[in-house]
Amino acid sequence: MHPGSAFFIVLRRMRAPLILLIAVYAVSILGLTLIPGVDAQGKPTAPLSFLHAFYFVSYTATTIGFGEIPQAFSEAQRMWVTAIIYATVIVWTYAILSILALFSDRAFQQALSAGRFKRRVEHLAEPFYIVCGCGETGGKVLTALDKMDARAVAIDLDENRLAELELEDFRSETPALAADAAQTQNLFAAGLQHRFCRGILALTNDDQANLAIAAHARLLRPQLPVILRVEHDAIAQRMLAFGATQTINPFATFARLLALAIHAPALYRLHDWLTGTPGTMLAATRDPPRGRWIVCGYGRFGHSLVAELKREGMEIALIDQYAREAHGFTMVVGSGVEPEVLRAAGVDRADGLIAATDDDLTNLSIALAARVLNPEIFIVLRQNQQSRAELFAALQPEMIMAPAEIIAHEALARLTKPLLPDFLRAAEAQGDDWAWALQSRLRIELGSAVPLCWQLSIDDNVATAIVSWIAEGRDVPLAALTHDPAERERRLACAALALRRDETDTLLPHDTTVLSVGDQILFVGTAAARAEQELIARNRNVLHYLVTGYEEGGWLWRVLTKKRPERL
Amino acid sequence: MNFEKVVFGFFIVLAATLNFGFFIGDIDRPELHHIYELFAAIIVNLIATVLKFGDRTQIGAIHLATSLVADLQLIAAASVWAIAVHVTGEGMSPMITASVVSLSGGALLANIVSLAILVAETVMMRR
Numbered sequence: 096m097h098p099g100s101a102f103f104i105v106l107r108r109m110r111a112p113l114i115l116l117i118a119v120y121a122v123s124i125l126g127l128t129l130i131p132g133v134d135a136q137g138k139p140t141a142p143l144s145f146l147h148a149f150y151f152v153s154y155t156a157t158t159i160g161f162g163e164i165p166q167a168f169s170e171a172q173r174m175w176v177t178a179i180i181y182a183t184v185i186v187w188t189y190a191i192l193s194i195l196a197l198f199s200d201r202a203f204q205q206a207l208s209a210g211r212f213k214r215r216v217e218h219l220a221e222p223f224y225i226v227c228g229c230g231e232t233g234g235k236v237l238t239a240l241d242k243m244d245a246r247a248v249a250i251d252l253d254e255n256r257l258a259e260l261e262l263e264d265f266r267s268e269t270p271a272l273a274a275d276a277a278q279t280q281n282l283f284a285a286g287l288q289h290r291f292c293r294g295i296l297a298l299t300n301d302d303q304a305n306l307a308i309a310a311h312a313r314l315l316r317p318q319l320p321v322i323l324r325v326e327h328d329a330i331a332q333r334m335l336a337f338g339a340t341q342t343i344n345p346f347a348t349f350a351r352l353l354a355l356a357i358h359a360p361a362l363y364r365l366h367d368w369l370t371g372t373p374g375t376m377l378a379a380t381r382d383p384p385r386g387r388w389i390v391c392g393y394g395r396f397g398h399s400l401v402a403e404l405k406r407e408g409m410e411i412a413l414i415d416q417y418a419r420e421a422h423g424f425t426m427v428v429g430s431g432v433e434p435e436v437l438r439a440a441g442v443d444r445a446d447g448l449i450a451a452t453d454d455d456l457t458n459l460s461i462a463l464a465a466r467v468l469n470p471e472i473f474i475v476l477r478q479n480q481q482s483r484a485e486l487f488a489a490l491q492p493e494m495i496m497a498p499a500e501i502i503a504h505e506a507l508a509r510l511t512k513p514l515l516p517d518f519l520r521a522a523e524a525q526g527d528d529w530a531w532a533l534q535s536r537l538r539i540e541l542g543s544a545v546p547l548c549w550q551l552s553i554d555d556n557v558a559t560a561i562v563s564w565i566a567e568g569r570d571v572p573l574a575a576l577t578h579d580p581a582e583r584e585r586r587l588a589c590a591a592l593a594l595r596r597d598e599t600d601t602l603l604p605h606d607t608t609v610l611s612v613g614d615q616i617l618f619v620g621t622a623a624a625r626a627e628q629e630l631i632a633r634n635r636n637v638l639h640y641l642v643t644g645y646e647e648g649g650w651l652w653r654v655l656t657k658k659r660p661e662r663l
Numbered sequence: 664m665n666f667e668k669v670v671f672g673f674f675i676v677l678a679a680t681l682n683f684g685f686f687i688g689d690i691d692r693p694e695l696h697h698i699y700e701l702f703a704a705i706i707v708n709l710i711a712t713v714l715k716f717g718d719r720t721q722i723g724a725i726h727l728a729t730s731l732v733a734d735l736q737l738i739a740a741a742s743v744w745a746i747a748v749h750v751t752g753e754g755m756s757p758m759i760t761a762s763v764v765s766l767s768g769g770a771l772l773a774n775i776v777s778l779a780i781l782v783a784e785t786v787m788m789r790r
Binding site: 103104106107108109110113114117118120121124125128144145146147 | 698699702706709710713714716717719741744745748749
C-alpha cells in the first residue's frame with residue numbers, strides 16, 4: 096500500500112454518507128422555506144427564510160433542540176420537522192458509523208501506520224541503520240544498536256513481532272513498519288535513499304528476500320554497506336556476485352570459530368573477549384580438545400563443522416537419521432538420543448560431542464545421554480530458539496552455538512566497527528603466542544570484564560578539534576587520545592588496536608604515531624575512557640593541554656594576557 | 664457505459680447550469696435572481712465536490728480544486744445575502760444583489776473550468 100493513501104481512503108469511503116447528509120439537509124431546509132408558519136393570532140405567516148431554516152435544521156440535526164425558534168410553528172411545519180428529526184439523526188449516525196468502521200478497518204490502519212512511519216523516517220536527522228527482519232537476530236541487533244546510541248529503522252512482515260519490539264524499553268524511538276522489505280517502495284519508505292542512512296542489515300529468515308534487499312541496495316545506493324544473513328551456499332554465491340555486499344553464514348562462522356578454538360585457543364579467547372557483550376565476564380571454560388569428535392546431525396551446520404574439523408585433522412564419527420556417504424569418517428544411523436547409537440559412535444572414547452540437529456530438544460537429549468555415558472566429554476550445543484536459553488544454560492555445555500547471537504554480533508561488528516573483523520583476521524596471522532601476550536597485557540590494563548570496542552575516525556564529524564589542529568600544521572600524536580584530560584601523565588583505560596590509513600592497517604600502533612586526517616583507529620577500553628576520548632577529539636583546549644602540557648584558554652583570555660598560543 | 668460517470672457528469676453539468684441560471688439577468692435587479700436557485704446551486708455544487716473526493720489522478724485533483732473554489736464563492740454569496748437580509752436589515756438593495764450575483768459569477772467561472780476539464784477528459788478517453 097502506498098504510504099500516503101490514508102487520507103484518500105477516508106475521502107473515498109466518506110462519499111456516500113456525505114452526499115446523503117447534504118441531500119437530507121437540502122430537502123429539510125427547502126421544505127422549511129416552503130411551508131407557511133402561524134402567528135399568535137392563528138393567522139398564517141410567511142415560511143422560514145433560508146437562514147432561519149438552515150439554523151433550525153443545523154441544531155435539530157445535531158439533536159441539540161432549542162425548541163421552535165424564531166416563533167412557534169404551524170402544524171404543517173411540525174409534521175415536516177418530525178420528518179427532519181428522524182431523517183437527520185439517521186444520516187448523521189450513518190456518517191459517524193462509516194467513519195468508525197473505517198478506523199477499525201485493517202487496510203486503513205495499515206495505510207495510516209505506513210504514512211506515519213514514512214514521515215518519521217523522513218524526519219530522522221542523525222545516522223541510522225535499516226534492519227530488515229526483526230526476529231531473534233534482528234531483535235538482538237536493534238537492542239544492541241539502541242545500547243550503542245545508534246538509531247535504527249525496522250521492517251518486518253509480522254506485526255506481532257514489531258508489537259513485541261515496542262514493549263522493549265528502547266531509549267530512542269525506532270520507527271517500525273509491518274511490510275515486505277523485499278518491495279522497493281517499502282525500502283524507500285524505510286529511508287534507503289535518506290542521506291543519513293548508514294547501512295542495511297538484511298536479516299530475514301528468507302534467503303531470497305535478503306537477496307532482493309541486497310539487490311535493491313546495490314543498484315540504488317551502491318556505496319551503502321549491506322550485511323546479509325544467508326544459510327544456503329548457492330544464495331551466498333549469488334550475493335557475492337553483486338560485489339561489495341557482505342554475507343554472514345552463522346553455521347560457517349561458528350564452525351570456523353570452533354576450529355580456531357581447537358588449534359589456537361588464545362586467539363579464540365581474544366576473539367571471544369573482544370566481541371562479547373561489554374561488561375559481562377567470560378566463563379573460564381576449557382579449550383576444545385584435539386582427538387575424536389562425534390557430530391550429531393549432518394545438515395547445513397553439520398557439513399560446515401565436519402569440513403572444519405577435518406581440516407584440523409580430527410577423527411570424526413557422524414550420527415544422522417539418514418545414511419549418507421561417509422568420506423573418511425564413521426557413520427552411524429540414528430537420532431543420537433538412544434544410548435546404543437551413541438555407543439556405536441564410540442562416545443566412551445570420544446573427546447568432544449557436537450549436538451547439531453535443528454531441533455533443540457533433540458540436542459538437549461543427546462547432550463544429557465552423552466554426559467551419562469562419558470562425564471568428561473566436551474559438549475557443543477546448537478541452540479535454535481532464544482526462548483530455550485535457560486534450559487541450555489542449565490545443562491552447562493562447554494560451548495553454545497546460537498545462530499541469532501552469532502549473526503547479531505557479526506553484523507554489528509562489521510557495521511559499526513569494520514576494523515574489528517579485519518583486526519581479528521590479522522591477529523590470526525600473528526599466531527597464538529602473540530594473541531596470548533596481547534590479551535594478558537590488555538587484561539592487566541583494562542580488567543577482565545569484556546571491554547568496549549569502538550572505532551574513531553579522524554574527520555570533521557567526530558574529531559573536529561584534531562582536524563583543525565592538523566589543518567593549522569601542527570602534529571597530534573596518538574598518545575593525545577589515550578591519556579587523561581585531567582592529568583596528562585596518566586593513561587586512560589584504553590588501547591589502540593589498529594590504525595587504518597590509505598587502505599593499509601597497522602596493528603597496535605605506537606603512541607608516537609602522528610595522526611592524519613582520514614585515519615581510522617580501533618580502540619578497546621572502558622566506556623568512561625571512550626567518553627573522555629570524545630571530549631579530547633572535540634575540544635581544542637583539552638587537546639592543547641594533552642599535546643603541549645599547557646592550558647590554552649579562550650580568545651579573550653589570550654588577548655587580555657597578551658599571550659600567543661604556544662607553537663610546537 | 665459507466666453509471667458512475669453518468670452520475671458524475673450529471674452533477675457537474677447540473678451545478679454549472681443552476682449556477683448559470685442564477686447568474687443570468689441584470690446584475691442589480693433582485694427579482695431576476697431567485698434565491699431558491701442559489702440554494703439549489705449550492706447543494707448541487709456540494710454534492711459534485713464530494714463526488715470528486717478520493718480521485719488521486721492529476722485531473723481528479725484539478726476537478727476537486729475547481730469545485731472547492733465554486734463552493735467557496737457560492738457560500739460567500741449566500742453569506743452576503745444572509746447578512747444583508749437578516750443582520751443589517753438592508754434587504755436586497757441593488758448593491759447587495761450585484762455583489763451576490765457577481766460572487767456567483769465567480770463560481771460560474773470555476774464551474775465552466777470544471778466543465779471544460781470534463782469535456783477534455785471525455786475526449787481524451789479512447790474507449
